[in-house]
Amino acid sequence: MxxxxxxxxxxxxxxxxxxxxxxxxxxxxxxxxGLTYPQYLVLVALWDRDNRQVTDLGRTLQLDTNTLTPLLKRMEGAGLISRARNPEDERSRIVALTDKGDALRVQAxxxxxxxxxxxxxxxxxxxxxxxxxxxxxxxxxxx
Amino acid sequence: MxxxxxxxxxxxxxxxxxxxxxxxxxxxxxxxxGLTYPQYLVLVALWDRDNRQVTDLGRTLQLDTNTLTPLLKRMEGAGLISRARNPEDERSRIVALTDKGDALRVQAxxxxxxxxxxxxxxxxxxxxxxxxxxxxxxxxxxx
DNA sequence: CCCATATGTATCGTGCACGATATATTATCA
DNA sequence: TGATAATATATCGTGCACGATACATATGGG
Incomplete structure (x- = not known):
């Protein structure tokens, strides 16, 4: 054909x-x-399982750090998540929901x-x- | 639930x-x-029907001119299409395959x-x- | 004919995606 | 222990998407 x-x-x-x-x-x-579609997907992933490394989130969402880092920075700036350094491994960061980010769960x-x-x-x-x-x-x- | x-x-x-x-x-x-995925879709649309207005292409691909104009400009720059003004309506442009753009059909x-x-x-x-x-x-x- | 409106395209700013590369920290092993 | 590799994240450049806006041309009614 x-x-x-x-x-x-x-x-x-x-x-x-x-x-x-x-x-x-x-x-x-x-x-x-105040969300974009990818930001919403990040929140869905975190609502399911909080306190995750960037790479771990990336595995779930099929995204690399070159996409996630700026995306997560914007979400941190919007007060939705925190990006604290992991004290047990200074290379990595632990992405965690803030109260504001957690509260959107209902609205979503x-x-x-x-x-x-x-x-x-x-x-x-x-x-x-x-x-x-x-x-x-x-x-x-x-x- | x-x-x-x-x-x-x-x-x-x-x-x-x-x-x-x-x-x-x-x-x-x-x-x-030398193609991106959206550029490939533009070519597919043109292989099916050539010499179309930007708006017409947009209807097919579900894209607006703010996406298509720069995309088509890049494709013009790559020698894949031409973007001639429509002599019958100076507002619009006719997007047409070049020989190079047409030739990719086989390879694609x-x-x-x-x-x-x-x-x-x-x-x-x-x-x-x-x-x-x-x-x-x-x-x-x-x- | 003139003006209001509609139409077709372009421009601008923001936010993804992603390849390529860089940097920092940790782990490994000679 | 000191060099090397692996791991985790960040940076940079390009190219979509898209809301908002601008601009030029065309069209229709007075």
């Missing part, structure tokens, strides 16, 4: 465009609480709910789509 | 992370032909094939995933 590709037929573009669509959907809600429930709303009520289908995408990511990373 | 969320349970993160994984998968292949086949390879041979499943994501995007944009 040597027919030229249309962009809407590409799996990669459907992922690319869906990601931007979600980002645009979240933006007004997130900016209301509207974020995930607005996506669920866009998708309708079929939770099983959402879970299936999520698992397909996670599987896709795993397969790519195994190459 | 008021349990705190783990990030890997979020649909939005699965899309976010899959998008980055694809971008990282493509990067070495694309950089070999390896891009989509390397993703297909990562996913295995099940074409039907790829199509289904793509359609789910397109549907997701459509639903979000209809809000």
């Amino acid at each position: 040597d027919r030229p590709l249309k962009i809407d037929e590409l799996l990669c573009f459907s992922v690319y465009a869906a990601n931007h669509a979600i980002s645009r959907l979240y933006r007004p809600h997130l900016s209301r609480m 429930r509207e974020i995930s709910s607005c996506l669920a709303e866009a998708l309708g009520e079929d939770l099983a289908e959402i879970v299936a789509l999520r698992d397909k995408l996670t599987q896709l990511r795993d397969r790519i990373e195994k190459i | 008021d349990r705190p969320l783990k990030i890997d349970e979020l649909l939005c993160f699965s899309v976010y992370a899959a998008n980055h994984a694809i971008s990282r998968l493509y990067r070495p292949h694309l950089s070999r032909m 086949r390896e891009i989509s094939s390397c993703l297909a390879e990562a996913l295995g041979e099940d074409l039907a499943e790829i199509v289904a995933l793509r359609d789910k994501l397109t549907q997701l995007r459509d639903r979000i944009e209809k809000i």
